[in-house]
Amino acid sequence: MSRSVRRLREFSETVFATMTARATEFDAVNLGQGFPDSDGPPRMLEIACEEIRSGNNQYGPGRGLPVLREAVAAQRSRDHGIGYDPDTEVLITVGATEAISATVLGLVEPGSEVIVLEPYYDAYAAAIALAGARRVAVPLAADGATWTVDVDAVRAAITSDTAMLIINSPHNPTGSVFGRDVLTELAAVCVEHDLLVLSDEVYENLIFDATHTAVASLPGMWERTVTVSSAAKSWNVTGWKTGWALAPAPLLDAVVTAKQFMSYVGATPFQPAVAHALNHEQEWLRGMVAELATGRDILVAGLREAGLQVHDTSGTYFVVADIGESGDGLQFCLDLPERIGVAAIPVQVFCDDPGPWRSKVRFAFGKQHGTLHRGVERLRLLDSRQG
Numbered sequence: 001m002s003r004s005v006r007r008l009r010e011f012s013e014t015v016f017a018t019m020t021a022r023a024t025e026f027d028a029v030n031l032g033q034g035f036p037d038s039d040g041p042p043r044m045l046e047i048a049c050e051e052i053r054s055g056n057n058q059y060g061p062g063r064g065l066p067v068l069r070e071a072v073a074a075q076r077s078r079d080h081g082i083g084y085d086p087d088t089e090v091l092i093t094v095g096a097t098e099a100i101s102a103t104v105l106g107l108v109e110p111g112s113e114v115i116v117l118e119p120y121y122d123a124y125a126a127a128i129a130l131a132g133a134r135r136v137a138v139p140l141a142a143d144g145a146t147w148t149v150d151v152d153a154v155r156a157a158i159t160s161d162t163a164m165l166i167i168n169s170p171h172n173p174t175g176s177v178f179g180r181d182v183l184t185e186l187a188a189v190c191v192e193h194d195l196l197v198l199s200d201e202v203y204e205n206l207i208f209d210a211t212h213t214a215v216a217s218l219p220g221m222w223e224r225t226v227t228v229s230s231a232a233k234s235w236n237v238t239g240w241k242t243g244w245a246l247a248p249a250p251l252l253d254a255v256v257t258a259k260q261f262m263s264y265v266g267a268t269p270f271q272p273a274v275a276h277a278l279n280h281e282q283e284w285l286r287g288m289v290a291e292l293a294t295g296r297d298i299l300v301a302g303l304r305e306a307g308l309q310v311h312d313t314s315g316t317y318f319v320v321a322d323i324g325e326s327g328d329g330l331q332f333c334l335d336l337p338e339r340i341g342v343a344a345i346p347v348q349v350f351c352d353d354p355g356p357w358r359s360k361v362r363f364a365f366g367k368q369h370g371t372l373h374r375g376v377e378r379l380r381l382l383d384s385r386q387g
Helices: 017-023 042-051 066-080 094-105 122-130 153-156 180-192 247-260 270-280 282-305 329-340 369-378
Strands: 090-094 115-116 134-139 140-141 146-147 164-170 196-200 225-230 241-247 320-323 360-365
Touching: 017 329, 042 270, 066 090, 066 241, 066 270, 090 094, 090 247, 094 122, 094 164, 094 196, 094 225, 094 241, 094 247, 115 122, 115 153, 122 134, 134 153, 153 180, 164 180, 225 247, 241 247, 241 270, 270 282, 282 320, 282 369, 329 360
Parallel strands: 115 134, 115 164, 164 196, 196 225
Antiparallel strands: 090 241, 140 146, 225 241, 320 360
């Protein structure tokens, strides 16, 4: 029996590990876990190898190598018009997940409330639990064939104990990209109630039919927002675990305080390579996103051919399909690798109230087109009437 402390007992093996193990067991096409099956820019990879061979293999500075902090600050200024001091307002982390955990641990007192938008990335819930805080889930609202933020519901959920709101756009798992108008309205609520905001913008570059709004660029938000992003999804290096947090110094110092006792520093030789990508590989990035959009179209067509209702997705790696009101997404996804040789993720596991999301299933299209075509061929075997 697990000896986990009480606050972590709801967390066992992640759904990603469970479904990937099922995919491996049945040699399934893994359209569940959101990782690419191709590499990033060749020159970026070469630089990492050069750094290793040249001996750049020891601890770097606690806040990250200056070359990467400067590149991150330059990217935020270039792409979003937001200024950050690379010396005091940028922190390099071991992936975005560490940045998320360090932000909550460093800025949220035990017993405080943190609002998350449901469905939510499971790492948010774990970070809140580690901090001894309380999670308050506010469901997204249907918006045509996608979802958006229910600002009135967020306002209603705020109490005197509310310390932070976590925003994720482009949104995992739904693929929604929240519009500037709704985010501006949400920002006004945060200012009114003096809330801190953790803005998870990991998928900021993976946009197809929309425009990304950096939350810190909105009125009153720079001084209260910690923005998190990473190299993983933009540069196809999920295994490098190189992320970052950006915030005004009084907020970021609190994040640094927590982070320094989690990992102290990240992998040193990858940091100059990621800096190169941020500074010089925009053409590669545009090409990758165009390929990703084609992959989305391949998978969406296959899901529809299999008889599933498919929701719109304007960003991320993910598309949500509906298996029918009588279906149970969790059981569907547990059975799918053995049934037809495809793996997917049930959306209900990202919810405190799984009922409204019970029939929703997330598929990942951040794969080579050949992988997606194999998945689509197997999806043809699916009789959606069987759930």
